[in-house]
Amino acid sequence: MDLNMDLNAPHSMGTTIIGVTYNGGVVLGADSRTSTGMYVANRASDKITQLTDNVYVCRSGSAADSQLVSDYVRYFLHQHTIQLGQPATVKVAANLIRLLSYNNKNMLETGLIVGGWDKYEGGKIYGIPLGGTLIEQPFAIGGSGSSYLYGFFDQAWKEGMTKDEAEQLVVKAVSLSIARDGASGGVVRTVVINSEGVTRNFYPGDKLQLWHEELEPQNSLLDILNSPSPEPMNI
Amino acid sequence: MSKSVIEMPPKGGFSFDLCKRNEMLAKKGVSPPSFRKTGTTIVGLIFQDGVILGADTRATEGPIVCDKNCEKIHYMAPNIYCCGAGTAADTEAVTDMVSSQLQLHRYHTGRESRVVTALTLLKRHLFNYQGYVSAALVLGGVDVTGPHLHTIYPHGSTDTLPFATMGSGSLAAMAVFESKYKEGLTRDEGIKLVTEAICSGIFNDLGSGSNVDICVITKGAKEYLRNHLQPNPRTYTSSKGYSFPKKTEVLLTKITPLKEKVEIIEGGDAMEE
Numbered sequence A: 001m002d003l004n005m006d007l008n009a010p011h012s013m014g015t016t017i018i019g020v021t022y023n024g025g026v027v028l029g030a031d032s033r034t035s036t037g038m039y040v041a042n043r044a045s046d047k048i049t050q051l052t053d054n055v056y057v058c059r060s061g062s063a064a065d066s067q068l069v070s071d072y073v074r075y076f077l078h079q080h081t082i083q084l085g086q087p088a089t090v091k092v093a094a095n096l097i098r099l100l101s102y103n104n105k106n107m108l109e110t111g112l113i114v115g116g117w118d119k120y121e122g123g124k125i126y127g128i129p130l131g132g133t134l135i136e137q138p139f140a141i142g143g144s145g146s147s148y149l150y151g152f153f154d155q156a157w158k159e160g161m162t163k164d165e166a167e168q169l170v171v172k173a174v175s176l177s178i179a180r181d182g183a184s185g186g187v188v189r190t191v192v193i194n195s196e197g198v199t200r201n202f203y204p205g206d207k208l209q210l211w212h213e214e215l216e217p218q219n220s221l222l223d224i225l226n227s228p229s230p231e232p233m234n235i
Numbered sequence B: 001m002s003k004s005v006i007e008m009p010p011k012g013g014f015s016f017d018l019c020k021r022n023e024m025l026a027k028k029g030v031s032p033p034s035f036r037k038t039g040t041t042i043v044g045l046i047f048q049d050g051v052i053l054g055a056d057t058r059a060t061e062g063p064i065v066c067d068k069n070c071e072k073i074h075y076m077a078p079n080i081y082c083c084g085a086g087t088a089a090d091t092e093a094v095t096d097m098v099s100s101q102l103q104l105h106r107y108h109t110g111r112e113s114r115v116v117t118a119l120t121l122l123k124r125h126l127f128n129y130q131g132y133v134s135a136a137l138v139l140g141g142v143d144v145t146g147p148h149l150h151t152i153y154p155h156g157s158t159d160t161l162p163f164a165t166m167g168s169g170s171l172a173a174m175a176v177f178e179s180k181y182k183e184g185l186t187r188d189e190g191i192k193l194v195t196e197a198i199c200s201g202i203f204n205d206l207g208s209g210s211n212v213d214i215c216v217i218t219k220g221a222k223e224y225l226r227n228h229l230q231p232n233p234r235t236y237t238s239s240k241g242y243s244f245p246k247k248t249e250v251l252l253t254k255i256t257p258l259k260e261k262v263e264i265i266e267g268g269d270a271m272e273e
Helices: A003-007 A063-084 A090-103 A144-156 A163-180 B019-027 B088-109 B115-128 B170-180 B187-204
Strands: A017-022 A025-030 A034-036 A039-042 A048-050 A055-062 A110-118 A122-128 A135-137 A139-142 A188-194 A197-203 B042-047 B050-055 B059-061 B064-067 B073-077 B080-087 B135-143 B146-152 B158-160 B163-166 B212-218 B221-229
Touching: A017 A055, A017 A110, A017 A122, A017 A144, A017 A163, A025 A048, A025 A055, A025 A110, A025 A122, A025 A163, A048 A063, A048 A188, A055 A063, A055 A090, A055 A188, A063 A090, A063 A110, A063 B115, A090 A110, A090 A122, A110 A139, A110 A188, A122 A139, A135 A139, A139 A144, A144 A163, A163 A188, A163 A197, B042 B080, B042 B135, B042 B146, B042 B170, B042 B187, B050 B080, B050 B135, B050 B146, B050 B187, B073 B088, B073 B135, B080 B088, B080 B115, B080 B212, B088 B115, B088 B135, B115 B135, B115 B146, B135 B163, B135 B212, B146 B163, B163 B170, B170 B187, B187 B212, B187 B221
Parallel strands: none
Antiparallel strands: A017 A025, A017 A139, A025 A188, A034 A039, A048 A055, A055 A110, A110 A122, A122 A135, A188 A197, B042 B050, B042 B163, B050 B212, B059 B064, B073 B080, B080 B135, B135 B146, B146 B158, B212 B221
């Protein structure tokens, strides 16, 4: 493996990102692994970025492209809010992202999920995958880890969940995808947006439920070398 | 009839017109000149009073070490420093440019520069060049909002971290950080950890070597410890020293000052008509 080539690879986010609507708002979820080739460049990144007080976006694909697109849209939305005189709607935020993604489709490589709450439409999720199409969905999944979740969501998602049910669903889904996708990992971050405001939650990787054939996390067995008395390994 | 020429606005970015010619030349055996890269291990960490940045001092040109003691920790602002890995010309040019922009910004606003300002200026520039400006940076500083540490990749993406490593020796240095870093380190503990991480890069990575540079930034003060540690001294030096063979005779000594001394006479009369 040519390490030099790998460290110069564009910084991408393997990723699992999820957005789910529930009765009264939305829950956005993501893992936290950013990779450069085969090296994990950041094991605790935050892929859910704020666009306005009530609209957040989950980023996947090229880290640089998605960061710059969200920076531009945050700036446009700020201007729009000032001109409009009231908080921007989720639909406007999603459309601004779509315009940038579609009009620069040859140069950008980023898939985004926009989620938020506004007083006109309530909680809404919009998916904007690679080519720049805009699609409003009751739930959206994206990133390399999402391949493992299509069947799961077909079975597990239902209309009109409560806030806790929705958040538990998102955490379970990201956790399943981390177990199977090499490019996803780290911690699970969630953002709940409703009429009352925004709540950020954090689920460390070693506290997640264990799936098929996963082992309990252990401290390094090298601790035996440092222990005072030579005891046989206790497994 | 005069031909009207439409003024085209200058196109930004790099011009790739000569790429085909270069390919053709390469096939015929003419190799392009190699450029100077900093193989590099650069690190940064946040400790209880601020930020500590560290770097090795080897610069390479292909397989040759072209500079055994180069400076990789660049000045951005009195309270912000930036370590650079990648092509030496790119890191120096981009940090110089943003340092000047920050100074102009300080004049405009009358305030101390913030680390996020430097971060945004750097990432916008690097993104506009789509990764062709090969500069991977560790930016650290202390401003009114507190201590900050960021990494910036050549394509323009950034991360905000409590401890960070970049460069070819980043894996060796990160291994040291991951096992020994904890929050709330004191100044001495922090310097010791950064030195260990850079040494790990120096001894285990071929692209890094020579000495360890450290820069400690705290609120209102900074310390640039150039060559804080020199674990690679020259081993075989002649005890007699070096001198030219006796047959070299000095025939003529002529000293030409390069800067002219100019006398200014104040208070001359204005031109009279």
